[in-house]
Amino acid sequence: xxxxxxxxxxxxxxxxxxxxxxxxxxxxxxxxxxxxxxxxxxxxxxxxxxxxxxxxxxxxxxxxxxxxxxxxxxxxxxxxxxxxxxxxxxxxxxxxxxxxxxxxxxxxxxxxxxxxxxxxxxxxxxxxxxxxxxxxxxxxxxxxxxxxxxxxxxxxxxxxxxxxxxxxxxxxxxxxxxxxxxxxxxxxxxxxxxxxxxxxxxxxxxxxxxxxxxxxxxxxxxxxxxxxxxxxxxxxxxxxxxxxxxxxxxxxxxxxxxxxxxxxxxxxxxxxxxxxxxxxxxxxxxxxxxxxxxxxxxxxxxxxxxxxxxxxxxxxxxxxxxxxxxxxxxxxxxxxxxxxxxxxxxxxxxxxxxxxxxxxxxxxxxxxxxxxxxxxxxxxxxxxxxxxxxxxxxxxxxxxxxxxxxxxxxxxxxxxxxxxxxxxxxxxxxxxxxxx
Numbered sequence: 001x002x003x004x005x006x007x008x009x010x011x012x013x014x015x016x017x018x019x020x021x022x023x024x025x026x027x028x029x030x031x032x033x034x035x036x037x038x039x040x041x042x043x044x045x046x047x048x049x050x051x052x053x054x055x056x057x058x059x060x061x062x063x064x065x066x067x068x069x070x071x072x073x074x075x076x077x078x079x080x081x082x083x084x085x086x087x088x089x090x091x092x093x094x095x096x097x098x099x100x101x102x103x104x105x106x107x108x109x110x111x112x113x114x115x116x117x118x119x120x121x122x123x124x125x126x127x128x129x130x131x132x133x134x135x136x137x138x139x140x141x142x143x144x145x146x147x148x149x150x151x152x153x154x155x156x157x158x159x160x161x162x163x164x165x166x167x168x169x170x171x172x173x174x175x176x177x178x179x180x181x182x183x184x185x186x187x188x189x190x191x192x193x194x195x196x197x198x199x200x201x202x203x204x205x206x207x208x209x210x211x212x213x214x215x216x217x218x219x220x221x222x223x224x225x226x227x228x229x230x231x232x233x234x235x236x237x238x239x240x241x242x243x244x245x246x247x248x249x250x251x252x253x254x255x256x257x258x259x260x261x262x263x264x265x266x267x268x269x270x271x272x273x274x275x276x277x278x279x280x281x282x283x284x285x286x287x288x289x290x291x292x293x294x295x296x297x298x299x300x301x302x303x304x305x306x307x308x309x310x311x312x313x314x315x316x317x318x319x320x321x322x323x324x325x326x327x328x329x330x331x332x333x334x335x336x337x338x339x340x341x342x343x344x345x346x347x348x349x350x351x352x353x354x355x356x357x358x359x360x361x362x363x364x365x366x367x368x369x370x371x372x373x374x375x376x377x378x379x380x381x382x383x384x385x386x387x388x389x390x391x392x393x394x395x396x397x398x399x400x401x402x403x404x405x406x407x408x409x410x411x412x413x414x415x416x417x418x419x420x421x422x423x424x425x426x427x428x429x430x431x432x433x434x435x436x
Contacts, residue, residue, distance in 0.1 A: 009134040019138035022105065026098075026142060035096050036145065037152045038362040042164035043141040046354075047361050049238040050293040052163045054351075054397055055363050056170060056237070057296055059159065060211050060246065063172035065393040069179055069212050072170040073158075073187060074235050076205035077194075080165035081144055082132040085198045086110050089147050096146065109139065131198070147197070154193045157186045163238060176212075177220075183208070184222040191224050203227035209235060209244050213390070240293050246392055248300040252308060258289050259311040266318045278319040279335070286315050290343055295351055298344030299395040309340040333433040342429045345404055348397055352405040353421050356381060356413065367398045381413045382406050 027045070030036055036044065041052035056072065063070035089110075093103055113134070114126040133140035144164065151167070152160055158169040169190065173179030194201045207230050221228045234243040234250045241251035262285045270278055290312065298305070313328045320331050332339055338346055354360045355368040371382045383402045388394050405413070412428060415421035 009136050011134060011137055016138050019109075023138055023142055026102075026139075029098070030096075030146075033097060035149070037149055037162070039152050039160055040145055040149060040162045041361065042162060042166075043145055046359055049163060049240075050295060051361050051364055052161050053238055053240055053293050053296050055361075056161055056168060057242075057246070058364075058367055058396055058398055059170055059172070061390075061393045061396050064211060064213055065389050066172075067213075068172045068174055069176050069210065069214075070170065070172040071179065071183060071208055071210050072168055073183070073208040073229070074206065074237060075167040075169065075190075076202040077165045077167070078200035078202045079132075080199060081135060081140065083199055084132050084144060084147050086131060088197060089143060092147060092150070096149075106139075106143070148199075151190075151193060154190050155186045157182055158190070166238060168237060176210075180220045180222070187222075187224065187229070203229065207232045207235065209233070209242070211244055211246065213392075238293070240297060247304070248297040249304055251297055252300065252304050255289055256307055256311060259286065259308070259315070262286055262289070263311065263315050263318060266315060270318055270321060275319075282315060282319050282337075286312070290340060291347060294344050295347040295397050295401075298340075298347070299400050305340070312340050329433045333430060336426070336430060338426065338429050339433075342432075346425060346429060348401045349404055349408065349425055350418075350422070351397060352383070352401040353413075353415070353418060355383070355401070356405075368401065381410065 039055075041047040041049070060070045060072070086107075090103065090107060093099075093106065098106070110133070113129040115129050116126050117124040133143050141164065145162070148162060148165075148167075151162065155169070158171050160167060160169045169187070171179065171183065171186075173182070191201060201224075203224055204227065206224075209232055221230050223229070234241055236242075241248075241254055243250045265285070266278065266281060269281070273281070290308070314324075316328055316331050316335065316337065317324060317326055320326075320335065322331065331337075351360070351364075352368070355365060356370075358365060360368070367386075369384045371384045383405055385402055385406075386399055388396075388399055393399060409428070412421065412424045415424055
């Protein structure tokens with residue numbers, strides 16, 4: 001279909017260097033004046049998909065822990081970067097204080113761009129591009145997040161998480177019927193905002209999910225412009241599959257499939273590659289799947305997690321060229337790899353170290369507080385232990401992280417840099433594998 005095609009931006013390298021210099025100054029201005037919403041995680045320093053996902057899960061589990069209902073709406077946009085209206089964008093930049101030569105430079109950057117279509121040897125005439133930001137540019141993503149920045153102010157009922165064009169709205173309430181009714185009204189306002197800003201909402205791919213510990217809940221779809229917004233039991237958000245019970249079973253099934261296929265590849269090539277090449281393949285093909293957002297879902301129930309660890313051990317034996325029953329403690333120690341459960345704790349503690357330095361995104365930092373006391377207590381650099389009622393909340397990063405951090409040795413906590421903290425923390429875990 002023609003709608004599946006998008007222009008390829010041919011950008012000179014000199015242009016990208018110039019854009020980078022401009023973006024550095026723009027970032028300084030944005031941070032100094034606190035322009036971007038704390039709910040925007042995309043294309044920002046010290047923000048990541050794991051942080052965005054962490055905030056969502058913390059809010060949902062808080063609602064469930066307080067015996068409330070929670071709902072989230074997952075929005076899909078059609079070609080979001082290609083439909084930005086230039087005049088609306090420039091007006092928003094003026095509102096944020098970007099004026100004078102800087103605004104003129106951005107206006108010149110967007111204007112007078114041409115595009116054409118070529119099929120084999122036949123080329124169309126050049127047409128002027130009247131909307132959108134260049135795909136693959138350095139400045140384009142920054143302009144996009146400024147364009148959608150005011151979306152967070154549309155509704156007082158919904159909170160939202162923005163990661164570039166991936167948008168999620170979530171809410172909570174004591175009465176399920178009242179909450180669903182309010183959701184319909186407020187989402188109409190959000191839909192209106194998208195229309196006014198000339199962004200196309202893909203209603204066929206927009207859906208919502210309900211979270212509760214109660215058995216019976218009302219299944220109430222609602223319509224927007226005649227299209228039904230359906231309730232789903234699971235959804236893929238920022239590369240992680242979230243299910244309505246937050247059991248992470250669907251994501252773990254997806255992960256096991258990925259790992260099994262990759263291990264099969266390792267097994268086939270191990271006779272043709274040396275040890276160093278196999279080591280590199282493990283780090284390139286296995287580790288990214290194991291660690292992606294693991295601080296959020298890695299504390300799922302033991303029976304679900306165990307099978308992932310079994311696959312990791314199988315991969316370790318393959319790259320070490322050992323038989324299926326060879327003890328893995330020695331292999332983990334020799335290769336300096338962390339076991340899956342320790343990888344989870346390792347990544348959670350990295351979040352806590354950033355919380356200790358107060359470099360986490362604001363919405364996450366507020367959930368993790370230091371313990372303050374006028375007395376000279378034995379423990380130092382201790383975080384407050386949050387109260388919780390359910391096992392679901394207990395598995396969250398804000399709870400597990402505080403437990404792990406408070407039990408950590410002071411010399412590791414006081415590491416002078418993140419690099420040093422990682423090195424010292426890895427040594428702590430590897431020592432457990434040593435055979436006495």
